[in-house]
Amino acid sequence: MSTSTTARSRTSRAASPGPGPSFFRVLNSEFIKFRTLLSTLILLACTAVVMVGFGALSAWGTGQFADAAASDPSAAEAMAAQGGDLAVTVPTSGIAFAQLILGSLGVLLMSSEFTTGMARSTFAAVPKRIPAFLAKLVVMMVSAFVLTAVSTYIAGLVSVPILDNYGPNLDLGSSQSVKLLLVNSVYVASVAAIGMALGTMVRNSAGGIMSLVGLFFVAPIAFQLIPGDFFVEARKYLPGNTINPLTAVEHVPDTLEAWQAGLVLGAWVVVPLVLAMILLKMRDV
Amino acid sequence: MIEAQGLTKVYGDKTAVGGVNFTVHAGRVTGFLGPNGAGKSTTMRMIMGLDTPTAGTVTVNGEPFARHSAPLREIGALLDAKAVHTGRSAYNHLLAMAATHSIPKKRVHEVIEMTGLGDVARKKVKGFSLGMGQRLGIAAALLGDPQTIILDEPVNGLDPEGVVWVRNLVRFLASEGRTVFLSSHLMSEMAVTADHLIVIGRGRIIADAPIKDIITGKGQSRTRVRTDQPDQLMNVLAGNGVSVEVQDHELLEVKGLDPRQIARAALDCRVMIYELTPLQASLEEAYMELTKDEVEYHSMITTGAPVPAQPGGN
Incomplete structure (x- = not known):
């Protein structure tokens, strides 16, 4: 007890007390928090497994389809109707699940702060609150981007020999392959950011994840079922429907242009984040 | 030093803290005593900048908590033994807290040893007993070697040995010239730990005096x-x-x-x-005497259920 307390002079209180919570230090703290939770690491591992697993499955399926197309004209027609190169999308075929897992992780990172009471410790150390939120956002988005990019690449490496077996060629270095890898990684990082915003606003894990699932999985289906032009039009602007225009080789009629989709996704990230930060600053912890 | 001026917190139509003024001075242990729902924890959360006051101000060492350049080095708080993610180990929790202020790992080990958590520091907080959770909260409060320490019900769930440890610790911290602000529902514990007592009831300060004056106050001898x-x-x-x-x-x-x-x-x-x-009146008697009026007075003018005069773990 005495060693610690006499170690530092308590006499001059006018002097600066020592280093405070600079952004870099808060970032370091949030990174420690991120990597010291087993549940977080499990979700990250699940994402990698799902991405690589679906890549391999998709390679097998695409290969068989191509095989069939070689001997069956109707299958060849169907394949042509798909827009030609199917093999290039194989490495990112697990993206729908990656976005669900990492989006949920985004929700959990914030909601667990409130459900466990950790927020009181976090915001006592960083009373301005926003730096802690931004630091967590950086950690989450960078992790989601890197994990998606690396898993996509590994899924590609696994898929190449499987596809080779059947015929289709997958070039991981092609510009379309690189574009798909980067755009999908940015997209998953964006979903994770939306998840964090939802987790901050709802402060409840189940509620936050349900909101996320509702936005990305339920709304697109519901909008399709509801009759009326409004919903057909509005459906294009859902965040989950921005990924196809963003990764399309050519513009598909009746969808957003790539730049429009980029803006829409950006708005879906920025608006909830700003709302979340306003609420975080205003509300009691 | 902690100074509250007109500090008020209103939740909907319920006034949790109603314009309280008090000063907690350095170099002594100040006890914060009051029945359940009296506003103790709310006051402490407002000091820590976690709850925003509806009106009034509270400053720590002359500045609102959030304005300090290094908050953890100014003031350390145990507000709730559960202010920690239970999936993380005690060591990693403290390490993450320390990282925000560049507090060295050496200090993390120090507070773990000080609070007797050495054997369990690498285990998940999930399996901690209430007493171990309290020790972890106290470790976190001491991390930044702060001049001001706030402890909300620190002896809750501690075994007798832990209670004596907390008593000695806070007395030692105060003897070093630090400001120690401590709430407890154990009045016997307050009587032997605190030098000064602030009694709160129904969101208002009922007494703010040295503990000896409260026990041997006028009408009490x-x-x-x-x-x-x-x-x-x-x-x-x-x-x-x-x-x-x-x-x-x-x-x-x-x-x-x-x-x-x-x-x-x-x-x-x-x-x-x-x-x-x-x-000599016991602190219990003095306290009952003080809070009795407060509780009765409020029971007469409000339609709400009367608040029991027992001190609470709030």
Whole structure:
């Protein structure tokens, strides 16, 4: 007890007390928090497994389809109707699940702060609150981007020999392959950011994840079922429907242009984040 | 030093803290005592900038908490033993907290040793007992070696050895010139730990005085008198602000006079007394006396259920 307390002079209180919570230090703290939770690491591992697993499955399926197309004209027609190169999308075929897992992780990172009471410790150390939120956002988005990019690449490496077996060629270095890898990684990082915003606003894990699932999985289906032009039009602007225009080789009629989709996704990230930060600053912890 | 001025917190139509003023000074242990729902924890959360006051201000060392350049080095708080993600180990929790202020790992190990968490520091907090959770909260509060320490119910769930440890720790911290602000529902514990007491009831400060003054306050000092002529002595003593209670055949309890005055009065009228014992009220009695009025007063003017006068773990 005495060693610690006499170690530092308590006499001059006018002097600066020592280093405070600079952004870099808060970032370091949030990174420690991120990597010291087993549940977080499990979700990250699940994402990698799902991405690589679906890549391999998709390679097998695409290969068989191509095989069939070689001997069956109707299958060849169907394949042509798909827009030609199917093999290039194989490495990112697990993206729908990656976005669900990492989006949920985004929700959990914030909601667990409130459900466990950790927020009181976090915001006592960083009373301005926003730096802690931004630091967590950086950690989450960078992790989601890197994990998606690396898993996509590994899924590609696994898929190449499987596809080779059947015929289709997958070039991981092609510009379309690189574009798909980067755009999908940015997209998953964006979903994770939306998840964090939802987790901050709802402060409840189940509620936050349900909101996320509702936005990305339920709304697109519901909008399709509801009759009326409004919903057909509005459906294009859902965040989950921005990924196809963003990764399309050519513009598909009746969808957003790539730049429009980029803006829409950006708005879906920025608006909830700003709302979340306003609420975080205003509300009691 | 902690200074609250007109500090108010209103939740909907319920006033949790109603314009309280108090100052917690350095170099002594200040106890914060009050019944359940009196506003103790709300006040402490406002000091830590976690809850925004509806009105009024509270400053720590002259500045609102959030304005300090290094908050954890100014003020350390145990507000709730559960202010930690239970999936993380105690060591990693403290490490993450320390990282925000570049507090070295050495200090993390120090506070773990100080609080006796050495054996469990690498285990998940999920499996911690309430007492271990309290120790972890105290470790977190001490991390930045702060000048001001706030502990909300620190002995809750601690074993007797832990209670003595907390008592010695806070007394030691205060002796170093630090400001120690401590809430507890154990009044006997307050009596031996705190130097100064702030009593809060229904969101208002009822008393703010050295603990000795509260225990031996006016109207609280009583003297037990035994005499073989109780009736005669009662007549002599009766007067302004003096109350005499017949306890037994030859036993009286006198309030409002000190033993010297009683002895003189007895001598003057030649009544023999054969016991004269000054009685000190316990903190419990003093506290009940203080909060009784507060609770009754509020029960009369509000339609809400009366609040029990028992101190609470809030």
